[in-house]
Amino acid sequence: MKKIKTGMICTVILCVILLCLTSFEYILLSILGLQYDHFRSLCVFFILYVFLEIPLSLLTKGIPFALKSIGILQTSKGIFAFALHFSCTFLLIEGLDRLLHTVFISTQGAVIFAFVTACLNAWLHNKEAEPPNADHKEFEQLSKNFLSKK
Numbered sequence: 001m002k003k004i005k006t007g008m009i010c011t012v013i014l015c016v017i018l019l020c021l022t023s024f025e026y027i028l029l030s031i032l033g034l035q036y037d038h039f040r041s042l043c044v045f046f047i048l049y050v051f052l053e054i055p056l057s058l059l060t061k062g063i064p065f066a067l068k069s070i071g072i073l074q075t076s077k078g079i080f081a082f083a084l085h086f087s088c089t090f091l092l093i094e095g096l097d098r099l100l101h102t103v104f105i106s107t108q109g110a111v112i113f114a115f116v117t118a119c120l121n122a123w124l125h126n127k128e129a130e131p132p133n134a135d136h137k138e139f140e141q142l143s144k145n146f147l148s149k150k
Contacts, residue, residue: 022046028116032109041102048096056092060085061125077126085121090114 026034026046036042063084064076073080093110097103105113 018050022050025049025113029105029109029113032112033106034109035104037102041100045096045100045103048100049092052092052096053089056088057085057121060088060121077122077128081125082118082122086114086118089117 026042036045060081064073064078064081067073067080068076090110090113093105093113094107097105097110
C-alpha cells in the first residue's frame with residue numbers, strides 16, 4: 001500500500017511539472033503563430049513533443065559532456081551545445097509540423113522557439129560542473145568507484 005501511495009505521489013508531481021512546462025511552451029508557441037484545427041490535434045502535438053523531446057534533451061546534454069570528457073571539446077557549455085540543442089528543437093518542431101497536418105507553425109516561429117529554448121537551456125546549465133577528462137585522475141577514481149560497486 002505504501003508503494004502505491006509513493007508511486008501515485010511521484011506520478012502527480014511529474015504530471016504537474018509536465019503540465020507547467022507544456023503550458024509555458026503552448027503560450028510561447030501561440031505567440032509565435034501556432035495554429036490548430038481541433039483541440040485533440042493540439043493535445044496530440046504536445047504529447048508527441050514532450051515524449052520526443054525528453055530523449056532528445058538527454059542526447060543534447062550527453063553528447064557535449066562525452067566529447068568534453070574525451071578531449072574533443074574544451075567545454076561542454078559552448079556554442080556546440082547551444083547549436084545542438086537549437087537544431088534538435090527546431091527539427092523536432094518542424095518534423096511534428098510536417099507530420100501533423102492539422103497543426104501549423106511557421107518556420108520563423110519554429111526558429112524563434114528553438115532559439116529561446118536553447119538560450120534557456122544554456123542559461124540553466126551554465127553553473128553545472130564540467131565533466132572530468134578521460135585522462136584525469138578524477139575520471140579514473142570515478143571509474144574505480146563504479147567498478148567496485150558492481
